[in-house]
Amino acid sequence: MWAYAGQKHRVNTDLLIEREKASFDLTELTYIVDGGPQKTRRRRCIQTLALNDTDFQEKDPAFLSRDEQYTSIVRRSTLLVKKLKELNLTDMSDQDIYRQAALRMKNSIFTVHDSMVIPMLQTQADETQKRKWLPKALNYEIICSYVQTELGHGTFVRGLETTATYDPSNQEFIINSPTLTSTKWWPGYSGKSANCCILMAQLCSQGKKYGLHAFIVPLRRFDDHELLPGVKTGDIGPKLGIGSNDNGFCRFDNVRIPRENLLSKYSKIDPDGTYHPPNNDKMVYTGMVLSRIALLALSAQMLDVGCTISTRYSAVRRQTELTPGGEEPQIIDYQSQQLKLFPQLAAAYAFRFAVHDIRTRCDQIQADIKSGDISSLQELHGLSAGMKSFICLSANLGLEVLRLSCGGHGYSQASGFPAIYGVVTGTVTADGEYSVLMLQTARYLVKCVAKAASGEKLPHSIAYLTTKPESKCPAKSENDILDLETLVNAYKHRAYRLVNEAARQLTQGIQAGKPQHEAWNDSHVYLIKAADAHCHYYTVMNFVQYLQSTEMSQPLRDVLTSLCQLYALYGIESNAGDLLQDGYMSGEQISMVTNQVVALLAVIRPNAVALVDAFDIPDEMLGSILGRYDGNVYENLYKWAKESPLNQTEVHHSYHEYLKPLLTASPVDAKL
């Protein structure tokens, strides 16, 4: 392990022993996790720059008020802009590594500005607009948010109420929030930070509505940050997590912007108000797809963090007797604890390889789009919607298991879990809530079933829908059940059956005379389950393909194979009903599955700490006392507690105000 500033102390003996036990080369796995030795080296180099820079140091946010958290992130965000310029770090992925380290995994107030607004200007602004706005945005002369969601309207964008009505007499758009529910709500960094926004509003001209369009709308004066006339904006108040983000509200009362502020690469309006629609509305997909991939990657990364914390802590923590009168064992030696930790660890690796694959496809498809080919966009949309739901919810539930596995101390903010949970659980509903996105994937899958029936060729990840899979699992022994192909086939069978079952439910509804939308609603239960099964299949299949197509040493291959088997078998056990119901698996085979899950826990046990060390997350980014690399948990919990704001004085001021008048002790008692 390379040493960061914070990791040079004496290491807890239990952790030392764990690390010596590893059967594989840690560095080899870290290279795989990063995507190659070059990438590991570059990441470490950039992280070290940021972590060693004392300007970025800050108190634990757990001890800060919301105002202090926000102020601190403003300070560090502006600092980040300067440092990135000084270091000349222009590559987006380098910037991302530096930002995560400098801000300890938090977002800067420029996150939306950098990752959504600038790309939107680049792809949806016309040349004149680009010349005007891009330099300002790139130089941070403006800070611009993306403002879409409304108080009463979320995922259904056609329902958004904010209007931009064209007034040909002045060649201006008049922006209005016609109702309370049309108040813009949730946009990130837009309550107090942004002075400008890309606003999504219904374009109206010549008495007609033309649907949602993007407008550049200044919110605050650029010289003193005061609100512009007709604009009301502010913070929407504290949330479950992410106190540093000033998610905002915005209301518009006859706010006028020039005609040129409609982003006009695709749709245009003439001075007289004549509207020209876009040639191609599929492009809207790209932004959503990118943002969903970012969310699922974030959740997957946070699961790595959670696994690191809980696995290390479980090796340090000793509790209860295993042998009567003997030493209290490390809690990682309890089977019940392993059952909490290792399936999540297996999922963390499964998701990491899924993220690798989805990102690669996405890069490819973006390249295709630039060269005019949008044929794969639909597959990516279908995959990313479902996988965003699947990974974000799985990571959320998994992190809850991991936090609870740390017992009481997991509940302390010192564990880091409350903050991680605050981030991850937000991803489940952000940018398309779980069911809504699963249903989008289900819609795509049902279409694919119809295509398959008519003999059409389906893209790679959906190709299994064209051929009816085998109807019985061939495994005869506990050893057979570990076979990777057998496992993939089980998931393939399940997905095939459930997708076709959902399609059948839908068709039956329609044949029984229900209108399409009613039949669709009445099949939600089946459709969501089908989409989930598809995502699960994809994740298992991709893990296996990764193992098959990647060169690695045999010891490492053995360990990753065990993780892959555990991920697949644990999933089968959790969904045993689906495989038993149509007789694909027998009761006896399910018993084999359970036995092998139990057996794999013991197989993974000696490598558990090394498997989380390989994620190579520096302590400063882990943000957890329980997960420290050196394992010195207890002394640092004690040190941390002393920093609690309530401990500023030995006797809290509320004693004098309220408690003393109640506790009327006699002088004799006082001597006790």
Added chain:
Amino acid sequence: MWAYAGQKHRVNTDLLIEREKASFDLTELTYIVDGGPQKTRRRRCIQTLALNDTDFQEKDPAFLSRDEQYTSIVRRSTLLVKKLKELNLTDMSDQDIYRQAALRMKNSIFTVHDSMVIPMLQTQADETQKRKWLPKALNYEIICSYVQTELGHGTFVRGLETTATYDPSNQEFIINSPTLTSTKWWPGYSGKSANCCILMAQLCSQGKKYGLHAFIVPLRRFDDHELLPGVKTGDIGPKLGIGSNDNGFCRFDNVRIPRENLLSKYSKIDPDGTYHPPNNDKMVYTGMVLSRIALLALSAQMLDVGCTISTRYSAVRRQTELTPGGEEPQIIDYQSQQLKLFPQLAAAYAFRFAVHDIRTRCDQIQADIKSGDISSLQELHGLSAGMKSFICLSANLGLEVLRLSCGGHGYSQASGFPAIYGVVTGTVTADGEYSVLMLQTARYLVKCVAKAASGEKLPHSIAYLTTKPESKCPAKSENDILDLETLVNAYKHRAYRLVNEAARQLTQGIQAGKPQHEAWNDSHVYLIKAADAHCHYYTVMNFVQYLQSTEMSQPLRDVLTSLCQLYALYGIESNAGDLLQDGYMSGEQISMVTNQVVALLAVIRPNAVALVDAFDIPDEMLGSILGRYDGNVYENLYKWAKESPLNQTEVHHSYHEYLKPLLTASPVDAKL
């Protein structure tokens, strides 16, 4: 609905219509929920007293710093003591109702003092000690915490390290924290509030250790709250929730207390140090049982709160199109939304009836104990340990589903969910972590299997283990599968099989030559599953028995029967593998189960709002804008947001410090 102060506004039309739809008499159900009309009337009367008392009003804690939250709870706790005295509310259950309303579901800083310390003094102190300490405690001349858990030691009490060594020369005990890990950690209200504690420490005398005993140890001077010599105590820092609780740490360095401070009803020490052990150590159980029942009841109540919030909000919220071009429907009309809400609503009722039953048994057993009969204590211990795990974890996961069902707004603190989650998720690990307690129940069940095999009679809730249940589910039609007896039998079959399977795994291990403890550890997976299946059976069986044994009108019986069916069928669907594996149910029967789950969602839909209204939770205690009785969600979200500390000024101070230097706008742009 009776009107509280906050509930007199115009009610949202959608909610009005929902309320008119109810097929049953709301009041009848509220009486059932409370346990009778008298109880409902008394609860409402006491709640109204507390809610109308403006002295208890406070800002939303979401807007307060930790220090302000703590100060506020100290203020209101001392006020509570005064008001209870003024009102002469002496009954514990009346006090509890008043406290919950006055403190808006929060605990007072005297919670541990009132509910643990005073009962301990009453049952474990000798007569002299009672005369000395009880009046002080009852008059709040002292505030006393219960101090057991240590930094390095939780559920395994024998591992606790704090020592109380008897010194006959002064007839004193010397209290010490010999190691860092022996630092007391987590005790409630003991960081800053308590000036005294009941300390659990290892008694040492004449060179021997006599195990854990309870001592009265002053922590702070009773006249000015300064720490006593040798005592270090303070707040352990912020947690995931419950910011108002100063969970504390305590270290002791040669702290001397008189010999008389050992609680001496059961064990005693002579002046010369001769130790007299207790006659009966089973009594230790009672305290733990009571505290676990309190935790499961709290979690169940919080699930009621969560159901109320999300169901009302789902009736108010409109989103997306159901019919093309039509009005956006209430989201409660989406099948996917119903699948989130209604199984949790069914669970809330199932748990409420379980709590009723457990409390009744507990009262009975406490009466038995007073008359010297402790025969039922073991059954109650076995039931309460598992049910604490089962209800607290189910409520925790259920509340997560409910919060996510509110989409983005559920993530806002305005929803109330973050605070509820902060309370409930703490109960999963508090006073015995999930697996530890499930394993305690499993141990009891495995013993019962052995007893059953030897023909011994088993107590009521375990009696099913004596007879092998039917081996096939007899249901032939979708109608058969709704039969309550059929459903109970399915759960009975599952529990019987899994408990016996776990016992078999354990025996096999021992027969294969493993030491008992190793065989036990290697069977954790099976044992925990068995205990869970037992608790699930108990919950379903109890729901059905409640329906069978309680008089109610037919319309109400119909509704509660549907909820009972949904609770049972949803559980079967979620655990289908267990019932398919040994052929108890066929794939076809599981399809019937799924179809009936879907059908029941539609059956419950018209009564959903009335079913949560019947919990009769006043808005002030709900603490949620989304769940308001009047459904005026959006205007109040807007009003609430304006109170956010970040909105105190239009331009946040961080702009001048950090942002302005970065954003160097030109005068021309400023006009935009």
